[in-house]
Amino acid sequence: MLPQSLSDHTLLSLLREGDEQAFRALYDRYWYKMYVIAHRKLRRKEVAEELAQELFVMLWQKRDSLRVINLPAFLGVSLRNLMIDYIRRHMQEEHYLDQLRQFFPDEGFATIEAVQLNELTEALQQALAQLPDKTREVFILNRFEHLTIREIAQRLNLSEKAIEYHLSRSTGFLRRNLRDFAAAWVLFYLL
Structure with missing residues (x-):
């Protein structure tokens, strides 16, 4: 059956x-x-x-x-x-951003956001470099090239289940690694 x-x-x-x-x-x-x-x-x-x-x-x-x-x-x-x-x-992230906006004028905050974006981009690239090649490739195809799980599976000649595994592994890893980065950035500016 x-x-x-x-x-x-x-x-x-x-x-x-x-x-x-x-x-x-x-x-x-x-x-x-x-x-x-x-x-x-x-x-x-x-x-x-x-x-x-x-x-x-x-x-x-x-x-x-x-x-x-x-x-x-x-x-x-x-x-x-x-x-x-x-x-x-x-909501917690929005609260932190609201708190930061109180301490910096709007034009200064735009500069801070640009610096934060650059730092986050660098942290993301470093974290991605730590992933196994296939896991990194699947993540990039999904998140940056916006391919579906099925499209990635076809392109890489892998099962959809394997693609789901790689995505789960990469997002969990990046969430853990970038959470520390974001928390450190917020603490730096609040202290």
């Missing part, structure tokens, strides 16, 4: 056993729905894609311990939590 025709309950049972086809069937069944919900709430395509992707990475990583009765409800609640975390982080 094809995995697409199986019930959520059956697919979840197979997923707990590490069945990648079951995961793929669940991903195909629910990813777009989760993306649409996130996009409707946040109105940012890239963020909605990233959060929907994070949701399924979490589903795969926690597959052994999942005891889900209603998968759509579980995914909806988990996505809501990811969106809340994103909004909190975003």
Whole structure:
């Protein structure tokens, strides 16, 4: 029987056993729905894609311990939590920028933003250089050339699952490394 025709309950049972086809069937069944919900709430395509992707990475990583009765409800609640975390982080960043604007005149702040952009670009390039070649290539194709997972898979002759893995790995790595950079920059200007 094809995995697409199986019930959520059956697919979840197979997923707990590490069945990648079951995961793929669940991903195909629910990813777009989760993306649409996130996009409707946040109105940012890239963020909605990233959060929907994070949701399924979490589903795969926690597959052994999942005891889900209603998968759509579980995914909806988990996505809501990811969106809340994103909004909190975003609001915190906006708060820091508002605080900085109070200390610097508008024309001075434009200079500071230009310096910050240059420093961030340099930090991003250094962080990207630390990634394995294939992971870096997948990230650049997705984030800078705006190719979809399917387009990257075709171009690099890899599975879509492999592309998703590389994207998850690169965004997690960059998020951890650039978070420290951004926090240090904010602290420097607030002190």
